[in-house]
Amino acid sequence: MKTLDIGFWTKKRQVVNNSYDFNEHWKEIIEKFRVRIENYYFFPIDSIIASNKLRGEGFTILTIQCVLIEMFAAFKYGKIYKFDKRASDPNFTYRGSGDCLIPFLHSEEIFENHFYKFINGDKKKDYPFSAMEFYKKVRCGLMHEAQTKGEWIVNAKKTYQDDDVIFITKDSEKNKISIDRNILQKLLKIYFQDYLFNLSQESP
Secondary structure, X not given: OOOOXXXXXXXHHHHHOOOOOOOHHHHHHHHHHHHHHHHHHHHHHHHHHHHOOOOOOHHHHHHHHHHHHHHHHHHHXXXXXXXXXXXXXXXXXXXXXXXXXXXXXXXXXXXEOOOEEEEXXXXXXXXXXXXXXXXXXXXXXXXXXXXXXXXXXXXOOOOOOOOOOOOEEEEOXXXXXXXXXXXXXXXXXXXXXXXXXXXXXXXX
C-alpha cells in the first residue's frame, strides 16, 4: 500500500472536505494513515528495541517518539506547524511546539501519573513531573542538541511485566529522572490504536 501517493490524498481531500461522517472514504483514509505511521515509525522503533542491546540506542528511539507525540498532539488539536507563522495566519497554524505539546501531555490518559494526577478528585498538573521540563530538557534537547539535558536520562530494562505503564521514574539518590523508552513505546501504540478506533466510529 503506497502511503505517500499524493494523488490519493489530493483526491480524497476533495471528497471528504467538510464531511466528517464516517464512510468508505474515511475508512480508506484511516487505514492508509495507520499503515503509514506503523511502517514509518512504530515498526522501525520496534526493530531497534528488538535488538535489546542497551548500548545507547534509546536516544534514537526517544527522539522519534517525541516526533510522534507532537504529531499526535497536532492532529488532536487540528493544528499545522508553520515555522514563519505571522499574526495574519490562520489560528490552526502554530510555531511554538510547546503550545501544542504541553497541553497534550496534561490531558491524555497515557500521561496520567506522569504529567498530571487526580488527587481527591482534583486534577493536579505537572505532578509528579513537569511537562515543561520534559519539553525543554527532553524533546528540545534531543531535537536540537541530540541529547537529554539536566537530570533527564533515557533507560530500558531487559525484561518487563505486562502491566508496566509508568515510563518516568526518579532516583532521588542519584538525582536522575529516567524515561523508559520501551514502556513509552507501548503506551504510544495504545494511544494510536484508540485514536484510530475513535476516528472510525459513526457520528451519534
